[in-house]
């Protein structure tokens with residue numbers, strides 16, 4: 001192995017509102033050495049995900065936050081360069097959500113949760129898929145839509161951030177389930193991609209003055225399934241258009257996660273009552289025990305030509321903060337990744 005240094009991003013300060021470059025520091029350290037039973041992995045792709053906004057902020061969440069001076073947590077896929085573990089050999093490909101924003105990590109194989117280390121089959125799909133449609137965002141779409149949203153043929157499904165890592169898979173799974181898909185996304189280019197994927201109607205939330213009226217027109221019989229990736233004003237507008245017995249999947253709050261102060265929206269209890277709707281919070285980690293099932297089903301759909309995806313790749317670990325900010329400003333088209341190897 002020729003590499004001797006590891007570059008890694010540390011949290012410099014907790015952001016208040018929208019993060020900026022001053023929240024992150026790039027540090028150079030020696031490449032770590034694996035102990036007994038451990039492997040050393042060199043990252044090829046780092047994952048960039050909206051949940052990191054919650055982890056680097058000060059507010060409490062279901063998971064421990066990143067402290068100042070700590071390596072920012074995050075997923076990656078990479079190549080084993082040294083192994084002290086009998087089941088792993090140099091050249092194997094490893095993926096885990098417990099890698100961190102860095103070039104090298106020492107990992108302890110074993111563990112079945114998100115931070116466990118999974119062996120990736122490079123013959124199944126390009127290895128970066130394990131961070132995208134065949135990984136955490138794909139599982140989010142699969143379980144969130146199919147098990148929580150429970151779409152039925154003929155249903156109208158509304159999905160926000162529809163061209164993104166999760167949204168593009170949600171829309172295609174809904175089409176495969178025989179639904180009509182209404183996509184909400186933030187630019188004409190994003191909506192063109194949604195159209196290419198076969199979604200039936202597109203609404204540009206950045207160019208639509210009256211979202212509620214646009215949704216009423218797009219969903220004349222109401223919204224049967226709302227896959228809410230953003231929260232905020234999009235959430236308020238969709239909730240006013242629920243059909244009888246609608247299912248609402250609360251998946252993300254990216255529209256408000258960098259907003260200073262409390263998230264003050266409109267009350268939706270009246271709409272939920274009239275529609276006798278079900279509103280469910282969703283966390284992909286609760287479904288992790290079914291990881292293999294989702295990967296098998298998603299890979300089969302992709303092989304059959306029923307699942308397409310876009311990834312948005314920047315080059316170089318120095319670009320991690322920039323890549324992260326792209327998510328929060330809607331600059332990404334598809335799953336945001338950073339190629340490092």
Ligand code: NAP
Pocket residue numbers: 049050051136137140160161162163164165166167184185186187190205229230232234250251252253254255256282283284285326327328329330331332333334335336
């Ligand atoms: P993504 O959709 O690929 O990227 C984020 C997108 O959010 C942006 O491209 C932008 O798309 C949209 N956005 C950003 N700011 C916005 C704003 N102010 N108003 C409306 N839209 C805004 O990201 P992803 O990885 O697929 O995640 C999508 C959502 O799912 C996120 O909220 C994430 O936190 C959530 N998620 C939840 C779980 C879970 O277990 N609950 C797991 C994975 C992801 P537009 O330009 O189209 O608006």
Ligand code: FER
Pocket residue numbers: 049050051054060061062063251252253283284
């Ligand atoms: C995400 C957004 C939110 C996510 C997890 C959460 C795994 C959970 C937030 C919380 O518990 O506060 O994208 O992805």
